[in-house]
Amino acid sequence: MTSRSGEKNGKRSDSRRGKRLSTGEKIVIPVVLILAVWAAYSFTQPSQATNLPQTSSTSTVASNTSGAPDFTLPIVGANGPTGQQFSLSSSRGKVVLLEFMEPWCPHCQNNEPVIESLYKQFGSQNVVLISVAGPWQGATASDAAKFIQNYGSGWTYVYDSSGTVMNAYGVTATPTFVIIGKDGSIITTLQGEQTYDTLAGLITKASG
Numbered sequence: 001m002t003s004r005s006g007e008k009n010g011k012r013s014d015s016r017r018g019k020r021l022s023t024g025e026k027i028v029i030p031v032v033l034i035l036a037v038w039a040a041y042s043f044t045q046p047s048q049a050t051n052l053p054q055t056s057s058t059s060t061v062a063s064n065t066s067g068a069p070d071f072t073l074p075i076v077g078a079n080g081p082t083g084q085q086f087s088l089s090s091s092r093g094k095v096v097l098l099e100f101m102e103p104w105c106p107h108c109q110n111n112e113p114v115i116e117s118l119y120k121q122f123g124s125q126n127v128v129l130i131s132v133a134g135p136w137q138g139a140t141a142s143d144a145a146k147f148i149q150n151y152g153s154g155w156t157y158v159y160d161s162s163g164t165v166m167n168a169y170g171v172t173a174t175p176t177f178v179i180i181g182k183d184g185s186i187i188t189t190l191q192g193e194q195t196y197d198t199l200a201g202l203i204t205k206a207s208g
Contacts, residue, residue, distance in 0.1 A: 048192035049173035050105045068180045069168040073158035076133065076141050078148045086158050088180075091128045095206045096180040097199065099131045100171045102139050103147040107193050108175045112151045114196045119155045122203055126182075129155040134166050134174070181206050 072087040088096065099115060101108040119129050131153070133144035141159040148157055160166055169178055169189075177190045179202050187206050190198070
């Protein structure tokens with residue numbers, strides 16, 4: 001015969017046993033917490049590229065036999081358009097680093113010191129650095145010129161007033177980097193902010 005006291009103790013014991021977590025639950029709960037913290041952290045981190053508006057315009061830039069679309073665009077200096085033009089085909093036989101950017105793009109601004117370092121390292125070698133400024137959000141050649149003034153950029157900037165060249169290269173966010181080999185072929189395309197080591201390594205490999 002079980003006393004009321006024994007019944008109470010038994011219920012307490014059963015209650016305690018009921019609150020114990022299984023081994024699986026002990027594993028799952030920390031994992032869920034870790035994933036929740038990681039998701040919250042990722043949400044607060046800024047994107048490394050700025051998305052551009054979708055466009056339905058048709059590209060008229062010619063693709064050469066090696067795959068890199070050729071183009072000719074007006075050169076922009078610190079004081080605005082220079083009256084000169086740059087043609088990609090003029091760089092055949094050299095490694096080319098194309099940076100597709102927008103003057104208002106914060107990630108392009110962040111990456112400018114990296115491009116400056118690359119220019120100082122490779123500008124005197126058989127490497128051409130070209131920044132292609134686009135027209136999105138009303139950006140003009142004057143905006144590109146102001147960007148050059150603000151950052152003291154020494155390499156060549158060109159202005160893609162219609163966004164045709166950006167479309168030809170499939171650019172959907174800035175900055176986008178395209179490395180073109182000596183034969184005019186596209187070696188690699190990278191979207192978003194890049195480190196000096198990443199770009200320098202790819203340029204060195206393409207130059208070898």
